[in-house]
Amino acid sequence: MRTMVACFRCLAAVVLLTSKASAQLGDQCKLKADVVFIVDSSRSIWPPHFEIEKQFLANITTQLNVGPDATHVGVISFSKGARVELYLNNMTDDVAALQEKILNIAFMSGGRTETYLALSMAREELFSPANGARDDVPHIIIIITDGDSSDRKMTKKQADIVRDKGIQVFVVGIGHYLDPEQLMEIATESSETYVHTVDSFTSLESAMPNLIPAACRVSATTTSPPEKITTPQKETPGPDATDEPMISDETKKVCNSKKADVVFVLDKSSSITSGPFRTQLNFVSDVMTIFNIEKDHTHVSVVTFDYGPKIEFGLTTYYSKSKVRKAILDIEYTAGSTNTFLALELVAKHVLTPEGGAREGVARVVIVVTDGQSSDPGKTKAWADTLKKGGAYVFSIGVGNSTDEEELVSIGSEPARDFVFKVNGYNALNTIQDILAYRACEVPSGDLFARCQQRKNPADVMFVTDFTHAGGRDVTRTTDIIKEVAGGFITPGKVRAGLVSSECPDVTDVGWNQSSTAEEFAAAVTSVGQGDLAEVLSRARQSLTVVSRGARRGVKRLAVVFVHGPISDLKAATREVQRAKSSANRPGVEFIFVGVGEGVQEKQLLQLSAERDPKAVRLLMGNVGKGEVTWQDVLTQVCEALESE
Helix, strand or coil: CHHHHHHHHHHHHHHHHHHHHHHHHCCCCCCCCEEEEEEECECCCCHHHHHHHHHHHHHHHHHCCECCCCEEEEEEEEECEEEEEECCCCCCCCHHHHHHHHHCCCCCCECCCCHHHHHHHHHHHHCCHHHCCCCCCCEEEEEEECCCCCCHHHHHHHHHHHHHCCCEEEEEEECCCCCHHHHHHHCCCCCCCCEEEECCHHHHHHHHHHHHHHHHHHHHHCCCCCCCCCCCCCCCCCCCCCCCCCCCHHHHHHHHCCCEEEEEEEECCCCCCHHHHHHHHHHHHHHHCCCCECCCCEEEEEEEECCCEEEEECCCCCCCHHHHHHHHHCCCCCCCCCCHHHHHHHHHHHHCCCCCCCCCCCEEEEEEEECCCCCCHHHHHHHHHHHHHCCEEEEEEEECCCCCHHHHHHHCCCCHHHHEEEECCHHHHHHHHHHHHHHHHHCCCCHHHHHHHCCCCCEEEEEEEECCCCCHHHHHHHHHHHHHHHHCCCECCCEEEEEEECCECCCCCECHHHCCCHHHHHHHCCCCECCCHHHHHHHHHHHHHCHHHCCCCCCEEEEEEEECCCCCCHHHHHHHHHHHHCHHHCCCCEEEEEEECCCCCHHHHHHHCCCCCHHHCEEEEECCCCCCCCHHHHHHHHHHHHHCC
């Protein structure tokens, strides 16, 4: 309570100081411009600090000659996703009303810092004539952030595209933990004109005396208007249309040589009217032109759903962009309930199959677009999991405010930051088409998972969990991963799974005889276990290698070890790994090490592996700054290990 009171006192002081700074600056900027603020609303920011950000923005508006015939202001907030808070065409002479709108922006508190999505949204949606952008004034972006982007590569890419459109980009970085190079990659230039840093939120107002004059000078020296950006809402093109979507050269390069089977699953339920449905088809048509659609490259199918699903055309129907595009734009609109699960079932049973034309050795991509919640979320998740375990990478795109974010995440592959998107409306779909295409073209072949489930040779896979330093979320996250991974390789009578766990109030051992199917194994992951890591590894070794403990002779043996913090008995644990690997076990146990949480040490895991060459270690790290380990990451390592003989 004292801390919170102190924070709000601090907030009050900063608001007062910022107001004084505004008064001292006076009216310095009398020029016309379109200015978009991009405001960090990620989990690293406390709500009181977000209030400081908003107050900072509100005070800046007094310096920008705001009005219908002067400067227009737009605002985007971002964290895990991006959201338009204020469009450029919502401008009046009432500065107080504008400030009130800014101060009423809700805190997102997302777990990511997806700066690239905000940049893309600003370029495609806010700086669009349809939403108030003007051709004869400078276009300016001012980003305020306290953290490094979750995807530096994509952020740099989107910043490059923004700058190429003639938009001037200023960055205000807050705190001591920012990477200055990342800020300079985003800004128009790596100079004090465009990059401003402050030590803390409480000193944010100190950026204003330099930032506002710099933005005004840029406006004054920008004599030619920025490159005109066409509105994303266009008429439905005919079959011979040649207009291309605004896609970066890097994405085109990545996608041009891609071999993939791509399936779009499109919502045409009663919640979407005919106009937005046509916009959805335009979006799909544009994305498809990015791929090299030929018989020996990318194949495309479209499935639609309402009451029931329908294969509009299959993977082997068309082998040219023009024919695919015409077929997409010719899809008829209907209306009904949102039976998403039936569409996913249809894709799993009849599209991504050999009979449906799915090929071996190519990536499998499913892109689901919906504007509402499914009629049966449980079945929808189950069929999405079936597709993912069968080797498909699933993207889920939620349109509008009626979608369930949790359901979108359950449909999409992991990590969600790469496979789950949400936009405000169908007209905003074009803001993600470049990122979506790039992500889709990056996915690897999914055949490995299918081969993993079809494995003919027997194998025993033992999960080992050290929860000594784990929090409740770590336990839940890890057990969920284990259940998903086991479902991707367990084959009754051939490949089986077990579990041994260290002391934890939620998890106990699962022996070989407790399950023969993935469902039985998942149900058995409960109750209480005990022991330090060395003791847990000893139990795992015995289960894998001692016949009297249930081990099978001559089968491949694999241990997947999850560690959540520092290993206190490292020497003893390493000896257990060495004993398990010993050739005396015929064959020795192979290991995969997974580090999860802030306290885990990669150096310790490398030592635990008992390998002299670090490159020979199968190791996944989920440290801060490296992202969370996903079940797909772990399953990939397991399947690769099972494939190797």
